[in-house]
Amino acid sequence: MGRDRGVGSGGRRVAGSGDKIFGRREGEGKEVLFGKLRLKAPAKINLYLEVGHRRSDGYHRVRTVLQAVEWFDLVELEVRPGATRILLEVEGEAPPGKDNICHRAAALFLEASGIEAEVRIRLTKRIPVAAGLGGGSSDAAAVLRGLAHLTGSGLGGGDLFRLASRLGSDVPFFLLGGTAVGEGRGEEVTPAVQAPPLPVVLANPGKGLSTAEVYRRFDLLPPGKPPQGGPRPLLESLATGEVAGVAPRLYNALQEAACALLPEISDLLEAGRRAGALGVLVSGSGPTVFMLPAGPVEAEAIASRMREVAPVVKATRFCSHGVVLQEHDP
Incomplete structure (x- = not known):
């Protein structure tokens, strides 16, 4: 298995296809980076799930203990200079096009950041869909985090969590991972003492x-x-x-x-x-x-x-x- 790592600052070098150096594009007072990277999106299980009554917004209040597990989808991202366009390629079982949460995540990120760019997404599905494992939510979190690295948008962690909560209740957890407690409708996540690799x-x-x-x-x-x-x-x-x-x-x-x-x-x-x-x-x-x-x-x-x-x-x-x-x- 390949090594996993974060992205440094400055003249950043990115893990991914060809381990490419970011390019740069300037426009409308904003410097936009572009390039490629690949992310692993884990599954999750709920070790504890307490469900309350339905809220006025239609959601139920929950209290849950979430645990990330080593079963991964792969999300490859490429950002190119140009007019805003999102292209999605899916390998495996997952909805195509705008029906896919990865497409929605990219569109939401571009709207929130004010960036114009062409975004290409290749999703390799390994986690079963509609399975209680959060695979789609994890994929969406990967798109948000990857685009934040690639574009140099200036959106901080709090911004990403707010975007994630708009996409789905489980999406914020995957920006955090490990062992965490989820409350509200599940989107309010707090790190817990990390469980060992059981x-x-x-x-x-x-x-x-x-x-x-x-x-x-x-x-x-x-x-x-x-x-x-x-x-x-x-x-x-x-x-x-x-x-x-x-x-x-x-x-x-x-x-x-x-x-x-x-x-x-x-x-x-x-x-x-x-x-x-x-x-x-x-x-x-x-x-x-x-x-x-x-x-x-x-x-x-x-x-x-x-x-x-x-x-x-x-x-x-x-x-x-x-x-x-x-x-x-x-």
Whole structure:
């Protein structure tokens, strides 16, 4: 796997295709850099998800513990001088053109920064869509961060977080990554004590679930009672790195609704338990199920068992970052 790094200041050199030096273009009192770079956009899981009543704006108030994991989409960006135009190429399963959140992220960034430029995006999808893993949100965060580096727009971190929250509830988290607590509708993210790189196995039934449909089903169910102490006991256990302490504190208020809409999820949950996972839970609105094993050896054994019942299985681990620049192909 290639090395990951940030971007320096001054006469900046950028990781990416050909490791190109930025060019420069001046116009209307603003100096605009242009060039190429490549970013890795990780998936996430929700280790804890508490859902409140629907707010007046139609969203539900949530409290969640988000964890980035090493399953990456690749986002390649190129900025060229010229009239504003956004070109998107997608490899894998994802919406094309303006229906793709990457296109919307680029358009929003250019509007907010006042920059005129041609933006070319190549998205390589590896994270399943509509899976509860935040893949599209991570891709959008990669576009925002990458364009901020490429254009020298002057938009700061706070500006990027505000743009991210306009794109989706999970997008701000991926600018931060690692282990974090999300509140509000999920867009208010606060770093937590970072969990170690614990092994995790993800299993997806090969079908997607609409987040809106899961929340509508949730609203029809009797209100559940979140664990005593909220996410605090889970966060304390994560800090120790002891899976045996983390596993019993996993919680997802949407799990029942997701299982009701897609019964295959219940089958995956049961298969994960039978395979020996210490903890098994639906991630977000589903349908992906994640399993916490005792260690790396157990993770491979669980993944092997899960491949007998699920078309998409990934054995990986927690990671401590969000979207990052990458120098070489993985």
